[in-house]
Amino acid sequence: MPEPSAEPGEEIIRSLATDERREMVPPDAASLQIAAVEAGPEIAGAAAGRKRLGIGAWLAAIWLILVIGSAIAAPILPIPDPKRDSTLPELSSDGSLSVIAAAPSLDHPFGLDASGLDVFSRTIWGGRASLIIGFVSIGLGFLVGGFLGMLSGYFKGKVGGFIGSLLDILLAFPQLVLAIFVVEVLGHTVWFVTFALAIVATPVLARITRASSLSWSEREFVVAARAQGAKHGRVMLREVLPNTLPAMFAIAILSVAVVIVAEAGLAIVGAGVNPSVITWGNMISAGQADLKASPHIVLAPSLVIFLTVLSLNYLGDVIRARTDVRESAL
């Protein structure tokens, strides 16, 4: 049984890099990212010892509530229309024509884009598709990957081996390349992109769940439950699952951040959602044409993505630090 190490990030890396049973499985980009976020406990760890959450956690939570809330409430918010049928520039309040791709001003806090649309309003609307893609694909990956990972961690023998080699095949593709391929073949809709990213996320989440459920499945209380005659399903549901869930949840939050970035990456490569749908990635992709004269078109959604990813990483780290039995027991 692997010795529990002091830092969960280190544990993940160990299981990825020097796992004796590692066969064809290299550490993929997403797991590396997640492991690196978890590798140092200093960032959010300082708050873990205290009862109250640190100010950073509050800031992160407030930012996420703001982004998610405004995305949900976009239709009723008093913001300019993010899409217009005519491409004529809008008249601004003093009656003059508003300049196309104008820099940020009081009327338009993030400026206007190349067709004279309000970038602030588009950023809020863009959050809808981007956040749906992020949360739904990880939700799917969490269910399927979590289930598969748990099965293969609990039943180490043939079942585990079979699921393992199934996941290895998915992991044989570089992640972004696999997502590009699935989207190219299926089509460029929000749901197909979500599906493609769920396919990419599933083996990653499965592999991390597997590592966690492997070590829990060998604990004394699990063996005791088995010895008392409990069925496999019951042991998994009542003994193993509750223990792996907190760590899984923290990792799922980190993965949402990875997927939000992946959506934008797909859009930049041209394999994202159809450009007529507003997403953060599509805004960046379209704004690239005019980087020199009007960088604000690209910078606004980039900043929002950065802050959202930062907040998700921070919260994931806080949740992990607070639910970690080893650390909170100290």
Next chain:
Amino acid sequence: MRMVLSKIVRLVVVLFVVSFLSFWFVKLIGGNDDLVAKMIPFSSEQEKDRVRNELGLQDPFFAQYGHWVGNFVTGDFGQIYLGAGDNISSVPVSETVAKRLPVSLELMLYAQFLALFFAIPFGILSAHKASSRFDKATNVTAFGMLALPQFVAALLLVIFVGARWGWLPTQSNLPNFPLNPLDNWRFMLMPTVALALAQIAIYMRLLRSDMIATLQEDFITTAKAKGLPTRRVLLRHALRPSSLTLLTVAGLNVGALIGGAIIIERIFKVPGIGGELAEAIFRQQTLEIQSLVVLIAFFYVILNFGVDILYSVLDPRIRHARAVS
């Protein structure tokens, strides 16, 4: 030796499944006729039929797959179809690949080197001075760098270093390395930095956490007690045992960099494989996309296989663990 043999069998199986799934997936969803119509939308019907014949789309599925794999393994990755009306010409994908693969490899090599160059000293120092102000500042910076997507770093570089301050070229052709190494580096600098930033943070944090564990070992206390200078303790005694995870990850990560490189190559217009993939997507060349995806996956799998074999030969711990289990 048995281990290597079983690994090779596994490698072949994975390569077979990857190629079969990719082929089947395109056939299943893409539809034969749509594929040709999508690739050369402005061609005449005659030409479309000619291309369909050339691709052998009437053959049974397994014959098509066998033909395709046979060509693929012998270095024929299919054709890129161009043109309109009755003038449809084709360029072999393998020609473009031969031109573009070295560029991608060059970029990955630079990025890896740059990442390790910064990550190792910072990792050592922040582990040595754990919980100091320096350590905290480095960690917060690394945490920020992890949240900064590669494309945002790339766009910031293009906007400020490239466009606003005009220090480095953004939109020029890649100068040939042997002919003009300095200009080649000037071109490659920004893509390299954009690709390396996140890796620096990843490597640094991994090395730091390993190093902290090593520094608590008895032999470090002994070395310190002998009165060895700190520098020697850190570099000679602590670094080597702490760097195994880092090196394993860095080695295997070369493959993982391919994904990031696609976006970076697209933004900086680097003429590499990733840039070619993005162009193929733009031109809707489904068959070229398929070839490139399988090619990249093959490259990735074989590379990882090589690194894996190399490590199990080099590292006694892995070798030993395998022998025991």
